[in-house]
Amino acid sequence: MVWSLQEHEAVCIVANVDGDDKKNADLTKKYEVSGFPTIKFFSKDNKEPVNYEQPRTEAAFVAFLNEKCGTHRAVGGGLNDEAGRLSEFDALAAKFFTAAVEARDSILKEASELATTAAGTSKHYLRVMEKVVNGSEAYIQKEVTRLGKILEKKSLSASKLDEIKIKSNILKAFAEQNVEEVKISRAEAEL
Numbered sequence: 448m449v450w451s452l453q454e455h456e457a458v459c460i461v462a463n464v465d466g467d468d469k470k471n472a473d474l475t476k477k478y479e480v481s482g483f484p485t486i487k488f489f490s491k492d493n494k495e496p497v498n499y500e501q502p503r504t505e506a507a508f509v510a511f512l513n514e515k516c517g518t519h520r521a522v523g524g525g526l527n528d529e530a531g532r533l534s535e536f537d538a539l540a541a542k543f544f545t546a547a548v549e550a551r552d553s554i555l556k557e558a559s560e561l562a563t564t565a566a567g568t569s570k571h572y573l574r575v576m577e578k579v580v581n582g583s584e585a586y587i588q589k590e591v592t593r594l595g596k597i598l599e600k601k602s603l604s605a606s607k608l609d610e611i612k613i614k615s616n617i618l619k620a621f622a623e624q625n626v627e628e629v630k631i632s633r634a635e636a637e638l
Contacts, residue, residue: 461512467483478496486498487499499511506522509521513527524605526609526612528616528619530613530616531616531617532616532620533565533568535561535565536561536569536620537620539554540576540621541620543576543579544587544621551579552580554576555573555576555580558572558576571613571614575587575590575618575621587618587622588622590618591622594611594618595615598611598612598615
């Protein structure tokens, strides 16, 4: 049996080999499997297996696969709160969120320049900044609430839920700061 960590995410493949089946005897011997279940990790870059010696819980196994595969999955298969986040853009989002209104255009410009060489999710950061610059600060909270309701229902396909979770995670980069800290930062910026 072979399956991906997620159907649409083939970064990590998990295989189940029946070591008791005689047709798999060569594999059992080659990888020195003496007890069942035995879990081994094979990376794309290194064909020597890494023995899985962590607790046999779903949470520990998902954490192990996330570390080894570079994924951001949560127990149950959805994405965790780190999925889609980019540290450089998180810093710009925090700076943008606390900046005075007249300073936000320059931060948006800085983010746009950085996005030319950044990963795909950088476009979501830019979109949030553009919406706030061109509309209102209320956009962030309204969108967090709207996406949260969609994620709670879980009635969409796994890939669509992942897309929405990434957008929700990125919005949190703009809103994670305490309101008092924001007020203080803005007051200091205006001095």
